[in-house]
Amino acid sequence: MSLTAPLRNAINLLSYQEWQGKPVVLLSCTAGPSGGVPAIKALRPFLARIGFRPVERSISVPGFAELTGLGGFRAPAGLAAELADVLDEMAKLLADADGRARAQSLAAGSTT
Secondary structure: OOOOHHHHHHHHOOOHHHHOOOEEOOEEEOOOOOOOHHHHHHHHHHHHHOOOEEOOOOEEEOOHHHHEEOOEEOOOOOHHHHHHHHHHHHHHHHHHHHHHHHHHHHHHHOOO
16 A cells, blocks of 8 residues: 555655654554554555654554444543553653753753
8 A cells, every 4th residue: 555645745745854753653543444554554664764753553443433423432442551552652752852852952062
């Protein structure tokens, strides 16, 4: 599967400098059984090539139409724990990026 032209153009319009090294979580949902896994597999390497840091794990929710209704979204079993794990991973990447940015800032200000 490849990326659609509109999606590729939208990503290309992002300011690369601003987004370099930023972590990103990939979440997909579909009406069908795949949960968007093929789309995530196509998007992950593209985002990595342009400087994003995709979180290793992603979240896919198949059968989204059956999980929604007048009462809202009914999360399937295990989704909350899966989401917490992915967000923990993203928090670690953010902390790592923040630590590197601080070190670079200190090094740039150093007169030694």
